[in-house]
Amino acid sequence: MHAIVVGAGIAGASTAYELALRGAQVTLIDQREGAGFGTSYANGGQLSACEVAPWAGPEIPWMVLKWLGRDDAPFRLRPKMDPEQWLWLMRFLMRCRASARRERIAPNLELALLTRSRLAAYEREFEQAGMPLDYRRKERGILRIFREEHALAEAEQEAGPLARMGVGQERLTPSECISLEPALASAMQRGDIAGGLYAASDGSGDAHLYSVKIAEGAERLGARFMRNTDVRRLVAEGASVRGVETSQGIIEADAVVLAAGTGTQALLRPFGYRSYIYPVKGYSVTLPAPEGNAPEVSITDEARKIVISRLGDRLRAAGQAEVGGYDMTLEQGRAKSVMDALESLFPQTGPARGEAEYWCGLRPMTPDGSPVLGAVPQFGNLFINSGHGTLGWTLGAGSAAAVADMVCGSAPQLDLSPFSIKRF
Ligand SMILES: Cc1cc2nc3c(=O)[nH]c(=O)nc-3n(C[C@H](O)[C@H](O)[C@H](O)COP(=O)(O)OP(=O)(O)OC[C@H]3O[C@@H](n4cnc5c(N)ncnc54)[C@H](O)[C@@H]3O)c2cc1C
Incomplete structure (x- = not known):
């Protein structure tokens, strides 16, 4: 299975790594010169x-x-x-x-705890590969x-x-x-x-350094990272997405994950979708x-x-x-x-x-403070991992793991229904 991940911030770089771990062929694309140059560049680190x-x-x-x-x-x-x-x-x-604030605490917490355990797992995996994940x-x-x-x-x-x-x-x-x-x-x-x-x-850590290292980890597992490449639009056919049109030409794939941060809505707009990001x-x-x-x-x-x-x-x-x-x-x-x-x-x-x-x-x-995760209803093979707002570092690795499970059709580690785009 070939999956494209659009965006190489905390969310996208982690998704590329998680997909590569599951044996997918991965193309990670970012318009910037490397990973973590968007909002993940200099956040509060918490x-x-x-x-x-x-x-x-x-x-x-x-x-x-x-x-x-x-x-x-x-x-x-x-x-x-x-x-x-x-x-x-x-x-x-x-x-x-x-009451609205309280309602979001449990789902966000589950994602944050999954992030904790995924970060610990990444650190072990990098250690075993002889390249410590130092962020x-x-x-x-x-x-x-x-x-x-x-x-x-x-x-x-x-x-x-x-x-x-x-x-x-x-x-x-x-x-x-x-x-x-x-x-x-x-x-x-x-x-x-x-x-x-x-x-x-x-705790805390450097999200830019993490994004760089985790993208390198994905490349080590076989992912292709296309830097300085703008994704201009999604190429759709009927009820599925065929790939993306980029500044380097069209790239076809079996699945596309949008992890483009504040760039996500622009890619959904032509299909009349509102992510509320x-x-x-x-x-x-x-x-x-x-x-x-x-x-x-x-x-x-x-x-x-x-x-x-x-x-x-x-x-x-x-x-x-x-x-x-x-x-x-x-x-x-x-x-x-x-x-x-x-x-x-x-x-x-x-x-x-x-x-x-x-x-x-x-x-x-998003207005409710939780990310948008999971499939876009109109298309069977288009997924979103975006909208983490104030909590992208805290929730990013967990959301990547959960979305990667969904893309690969494996048993979900987490119920993603509270994060569905349908909640809006
Ligand atoms: C001041 C500040 C402090 C923060 N402090 C914290 C904190 O302490 N703890 C915490 O958990 N969170 C914090 N956050 C939030 C956190 O930084 C974000 O939620 C997180 O960085 C979002 O990551 P992302 O991968 O979704 O987006 P980004 O890091 O923005 O990555 C998206 C990537 O997509 C690329 N892209 C977009 N459109 C396209 C396109 N069309 N084609 C190709 N590439 C594209 C961009 O170049 C970018 O690299 C803070 C944020 C800010 C601004």
């Missing part, structure tokens, strides 16, 4: 199975209004003359309910810190369902936060930490980790709305969400506000400010 709740929630509409017009607004709306944006927003607003993984947990006591209490209550599903977060006092992560000491002295929630089993822009800053007192534990600062991960000798902070279409302009003000937030939490990062690398990327986001 592998956060203990925090898989969708963004849509009761507080979001108020948050948008409260921060209206501010450069450092963590959530910003830029209305466009684009019906896809309005439809997405309408559905997103309809999901801004506590600067840190298994020191994720600590969420809170400035206000009431926010901590609310978050603890919201984390309840996850705790009942076996992935609890432990409540820590301010001094316990510092014992766990001494780099936070100055923040505590300033009274910035009312307490924390600690997920010991979570819409871009939500975020920013990150990466800089040399301060010697001696850089954090080792990945941090989510709930007041500043940023996440921070240690990636080898570098530190990355990421945050912000802007619903404003496909525009990839890096706005200096938005980017700098992530740096400002990082520096105000960890003043020791200030001296490296001049060496900071700023980046922005488009999260491929």
Whole structure:
């Protein structure tokens, strides 16, 4: 069986590897110069199975209004003359309910736990092949810190369902936060930490490096990786897809998997399909980790709305969400506000400010915060593995395994019905 995978980010590169493991002939295609140059390039790095709740929630509409017009607004709306944006927003607003948020936790968690076990399996497989899968993984947990006591209490209550599903977060006092992560000491002295929630089993890693390595792993298993190749359209015939038309010509296949992130909807559009995957822009800053007192534990600062991960000798902070279409302009003000937030939490990062690398990327986001996985109903051999939004790193390997099972017709490791495109 020959399968084409469109897109070589976390989702697509992992899918290519999973398909190659199952003995399929695989062609992985990306318009960029290599794997992981899209949204997977410089994300927050968190592998956060203990925090898989969708963004849509009761507080979001108020948050948008409260921060209206501010450069450092963590959530910003830029209305466009684009019906896809309005439809997405309408559905997103309809999901801004506590019950809708709760509903998505169990399926997302299953996928996150499958990701954990697939990443562990990949590491073993690479080790056996004599090429360790090194993506600067840190298994020191994720600590969420809170400035206000009431926010901590609310978050603890919201984390309840996850705790009942076996992935609890432990409540820590301010001094316990510092014992766990001494780099936070100055923040505590300033009274910035009312307490924390600690997920010991979570961690972090470099998603770009991972994408590069896992694509190499797929090539080692026989996959062909076509770089700098644009997929222009799907070639369909009746109820099946015959292949794809690319900038290098038509490539035929028995199955096609769309893992093109925010490029997925464009490929579905000619068939009248709506995936409800819409871009939500975020920013990150990466800089040399301060010697001696850089954090080792990945941090989510709930007041500043940023996440921070240690990636080898570098530190990355990421945050912000802007619903404003496909525009990839890096706005200096938005980017700098992530740096400002990082520096105000960890003043020791200030001296490296001049060496900071700023980046922005488009999260491929569905309104309900879960990816779209599985077959496209009209075609028997077209599959989607996209729309992971804020959780692509946390859910990517698991969704690749589950979709690869479906493509190869093997027994599914996971029920994919909660992720079907039909739910919209
Ligand atoms: C600021 C920020 C912070 C984040 N932090 C985290 C985090 O801490 N933890 C977490 O779990 N997630 C995080 N995410 C989300 C995560 O990064 C994404 O969900 C994930 O990268 C999506 O991966 P993907 O493979 O679906 O998409 P991408 O990485 O964008 O890959 C899609 C690929 O498809 C290619 N492509 C598209 N169209 C075509 C075409 N027509 N022809 C050929 N190739 C095409 C693109 O070039 C691209 O390489 C963050 C995102 C952002 C923006």
